[in-house]
Amino acid sequence: MGKTLYEKVFDAHVVAERPGELPLLYIDRHLVHEVTSPQAFAGLRAAGRKPRRPDLMLATMDHDISTESPSLEACSPMARTQVTTLIENCREFGVTLYGLGHPRQGIVHIVGPQTGFTLPGTTLVCGDSHTATHGAFGALAFGIGTSEVEHVMATQTLKQQRLKTMRIRCTGRLGRGVSAKDLILAVAGRLTTAGGTGYAVEFAGEAVEHLSMEGRMTLSNMAIEMGAKVGMIAPDETTFAYLKGRPFAPEGKAWDEALAYWKTLRTDDDAVFDAEIEIDAGSLEPQVTWGTNPGQECAVTGRVPDPSAMQDAVEAASASAALAYTELRAGAPLIGTPVDTVFIGSCTNGRIEDFRAAAEIVRGRRVAPGVRALAVPGSMEVRAAAEAEGLADIFKAAGFEWRLPGCSMCLAMNDDKAQPGSRVASTSNRNFVGRQGYGSRTHLMSPASAAAAAVTGVISDPREFLN
Ligand SMILES: CC(C)[C@H](C(=O)O)[C@@H](O)C(=O)O
Numbered sequence: 206m207g208k209t210l211y212e213k214v215f216d217a218h219v220v221a222e223r224p225g226e227l228p229l230l231y232i233d234r235h236l237v238h239e240v241t242s243p244q245a246f247a248g249l250r251a252a253g254r255k256p257r258r259p260d261l262m263l264a265t266m267d268h269d270i271s272t273e274s275p276s277l278e279a280c281s282p283m284a285r286t287q288v289t290t291l292i293e294n295c296r297e298f299g300v301t302l303y304g305l306g307h308p309r310q311g312i313v314h315i316v317g318p319q320t321g322f323t324l325p326g327t328t329l330v331c332g333d334s335h336t337a338t339h340g341a342f343g344a345l346a347f348g349i350g351t352s353e354v355e356h357v358m359a360t361q362t363l364k365q366q367r368l369k370t371m372r373i374r375c376t377g378r379l380g381r382g383v384s385a386k387d388l389i390l391a392v393a394g395r396l397t398t399a400g401g402t403g404y405a406v407e408f409a410g411e412a413v414e415h416l417s418m419e420g421r422m423t424l425s426n427m428a429i430e431m432g433a434k435v436g437m438i439a440p441d442e443t444t445f446a447y448l449k450g451r452p453f454a455p456e457g458k459a460w461d462e463a464l465a466y467w468k469t470l471r472t473d474d475d476a477v478f479d480a481e482i483e484i485d486a487g488s489l490e491p492q493v494t495w496g497t498n499p500g501q502e503c504a505v506t507g508r509v510p511d512p513s514a515m516q517d518a519v520e521a522a523s524a525s526a527a528l529a530y531t532e533l534r535a536g537a538p539l540i541g542t543p544v545d546t547v548f549i550g551s552c553t554n555g556r557i558e559d560f561r562a563a564a565e566i567v568r569g570r571r572v573a574p575g576v577r578a579l580a581v582p583g584s585m586e587v588r589a590a591a592e593a594e595g596l597a598d599i600f601k602a603a604g605f606e607w608r609l610p611g612c613s614m615c616l617a618m619n620d621d622k623a624q625p626g627s628r629v630a631s632t633s634n635r636n637f638v639g640r641q642g643y644g645s646r647t648h649l650m651s652p653a654s655a656a657a658a659a660v661t662g663v664i665s666d667p668r669e670f671l672n
């Protein structure tokens with residue numbers, strides 16, 4: 206029997222497997238950020254150890270830094286401690302760090318792919334739940350906890366159970382104004398937040414093959430929101446073209462050899478998945494969340510669901526609680542719901558393509574009165590590219606705040622917090638209670654939809670703004 210992509214990469218990394226024990230995997234890449242690394246480094250130091258392969262680690266700062274100024278003084282006291290600690294740890298242990306103001310600094314899941322640190326067929330970990338993002342390259346990438354971070358630092362290995370496999374086949378091609386974000390929100394709606402638990406997901410099908418790397422990363426990024434630790438996509442010509450020439454990508458003969466291997470990284474025709482799901486991507490409309498988890502979503506043209514009409518009691522109770530928090534009325538149309546805050550950014554949608562899509566709608570328009578709009582590029586490279594292309598000017602002219610890279614309003618860990626009671630149109634990946642600021646409500650959507658909300662002040666169908 207053939208193997209799935211996940212099984213191929215997993216099996217290629219098993220260094221030991223004893224009866225009754227979890228397989229021990231070799232880890233090729235380890236990304237580090239300021240929030241989940243301090244205790245790991247401290248543990249290493251306390252044990253008198255050093256990282257085994259600091260050359261396979263790459264650190265950046267993103268979660269709690271200021272996006273208004275690239276200075277330490279602009280960070281909150283807690284952030285200052287974490288950032289300073291990361292600087293000291295990286296210096297002591299010889300880890301490359303993209304610190305404040307560095308031309309490669311940015312959100313960890315944007316920095317890895319952009320530098321070519323993320324490569325097909327590698328095992329890649331980070332103390333962060335959205336590490337599945339890197340699976341878009343055919344890497345076996347997953348988030349780990351701080352004690353595992355320390356273990357990987359010390360040994361470059363990790364025990365991992367074999368996951369069940371699920372293929373999500375996306376048929377047809379996304380329509381105009383419909384993006385990878387809409388696709389993944391629709392998948393979340395179908396699977397719910399628990400539907401992927403215990404699975405390594407592979408995204409496949411015509412719609413995925415036609416996505417850019419940016420779009421594929423948006424898909425893989427949110428695998429965790431369905432409970433799946435891993436969200437892989439088979440590498441292809443799009444992947445190879447994206448990687449070629451990146452700073453850490455192989456060159457010359459090494460590139461040719463790598464390419465030959467990467468081309469074998471696809472699920473065999475006779476491989477069997479534990480679960481298969483099909484989604485008609487061709488007929489999808491733009492999607493938006495109405496609740497307090499990413500699976501509580503529907504087409505933007507739809508209406509807020511009625512919990513009392515739901516068959517499943519747990520689902521109904523969760524929907525009721527969600528609507529009480531989001532203050533939406535069952536049966537009301539989503540279009541026209543007023544928003545007062547717009548956030549375009551995060552590791553889900555903070556890439557150049559996302560700003561292009563948003564700028565297409567913002568161009569020549571103004572942010573609606575009373576709306577606060579933030580455009581936060583995911584990395585310094587994205588920021589520089591957006592500035593060179595004139596996108597930054599479009600956002601600024603419209604009344605957006607054009608910020609420095611960081612996690613920003615994706616989570617309320619830094620100064621970019623949404624106000625209590627506010628309603629945010631957001632391109633991030635989590636709409637949990639209080640996620641973007643105490644008492645704030647989040648509607649997850651695509652960059653185009655967020656741009657349409659910014660210029661109208663209400664949830665809108667972005668297709669109406671495209672020429
Ligand atoms: C702070 C960090 C550990 C966390 C995560 O693991 O995902 C954050 O990135 C998030 O998105 O909630």
Ligand code: SF4
Pocket residue numbers: 267268312313314333335551552553611612615616633634
């Ligand atoms: S942008 Fe958001 S989801 Fe991504 S790593 Fe930062 S906090 Fe987590």
